[in-house]
Amino acid sequence: MRTTSSVASLALILTLLPGAALAQSGYDSLSDAEIDQRLRFIEERLEGGERWSKWWQNGWTGVYVAGIAVGTGQAAATDSGKNRANYLVTAVKGVIGTTRLLLSPHPGRNGADEIAAVNYGNTREAKIQRLQRGEQILDDVAKRARQRTNWIPHAANVGLNLVGAGFILGFGHSMDALESFALGVTVGEAHLWSAPKKGIQDLEDYQTRFGGKTSSRFDWNLVPTVGGAALHVTF
Secondary structure, eight states: OHHHHHHHHHHHHHHHHHHHHHHHHTTTTOOHHHHHHHHHHHHHHHHHHHHHHHHHHHHHHHHHHHHHHHHHHHHHHOOOHHHHHHHHHHHHHHHHHHHHHHHSOOTTTTTTHHHHHHOOOOSHHHHHHHHHHHHHHHHHHHHHHHGGGOHHHHHHHHHHHHHHHHHHHTTTOHHHHHHHHHHHHHHHHHHHHTSOOHHHHHHHHHHHHHOSOSSOOOEEEEEEETTEEEEEEEO
């Protein structure tokens, strides 16, 4: 028990120290030329990923909105309670998908436009503000890309469709429940795996070229260790 605690504590300390040092360093040590180089790099990478990010955002929003329209329309037109349950589940899934995309849109959908909108001045302070925003967006895009391989969104996809299938099954239509589950999981997985993934490489390239991490952002996750798990914290 003491060994596990020591490993977890050591992992936490080793993870925290680099982030703390970087957070203190700030941007004061950067020359104007270095700031310009970083800004150009980020803007080019964000603009390079803009088209796919925007297509993904708008395309999947359209798919889920269509699900709302089709499910609602068919539910209103049918006289069968069993079929109505199936259609309502389709509509509800569409609402959930649309809401999620609207409340948490893809951070790369606007390319580098949000950087320029921060401060239009040409002073050093204005450039640093734009750089901070650019690093934040670059980090957010990479985090969104990592969701493709994170087990939580995939488990949530299966769980949501299990709930929907259970609702349909409650009306005694097992085949519709199975079809709804299979189709829903397939659509959800297509949504997750089709998300832009180049943001991970963009962030790694930025860190390799300019060193260190991007702007300070708190994040945590559990990582396995011998005999237990350690809390991995970065900021």
